[in-house]
Amino acid sequence: MTGIALTSTAFHDHGAIPRRHSGEGDDVSPPLAWSGVPDGAEELVLLCEDPDAPGGTFLHWLVTGITPTSSGVLEGAEPQDGRQWPNDFGRSGWGGPMPPPGGPHRYVFRLSAVSEPLPLHGRPNSEAVHRALKGRELAAGKLTGTYQR
Template structure:
């Protein structure tokens, strides 16, 4: 599979508009496009993760599942046709970068091809349970990484 974004090219620095409001951003979710999904992909999921967050376990910025198999792109700032889980900020949907001041953090955007149309996880499940179930049903994935920093 391949994943790309016109707004956030792989290896780029994420623009402020895509950052969390508490860091001066507008929390706009980026456009994403994917291709070359394997046969048997019944739906997709999109995640964004910061492995550099000082939590010992990173920081989840976005978990969207049950994106229909016919959808292979998301437009910037548009609510995806998906179920979205609570991110580590505590709200559902996309939460942009907002690391503590210091070195840039990496943000890993991933699309997962999933073998079921509807991920078998209850709407009130924790985001950890959703991610666990997602990985159990993922048949392929593609990622890219970009960075963001807050000067301080």
């Protein structure tokens, strides 16, 4: 599987996510840029998860149907042609970091190029998304940010 380069001008890989993008700040999604999407991708899928959440992996952002020829998304914007799904806060779109006070949490952004649209329905959780990606993922890229309260 080839790799997609996923970056942000707001934070570096494994760096701190600015408060502006958190639930304590303006709660706007960070800008993202990507390259290396393989030919044959039907669409892109973007998710952001907190694997350190007390109740298990917490879904902060899920967008499907992103145009495979796109190269990123601006701060606070919706990816081109994307469909934003409910996050684990119960609302559609970006839900910024808001971990319980204590140590830092990791926020893993993953962009996947898929060969066909994912068969998702209702309010899919992280596990359902990862199951749907199996056998459909052509390439993926990852960017991890941290946030601490």
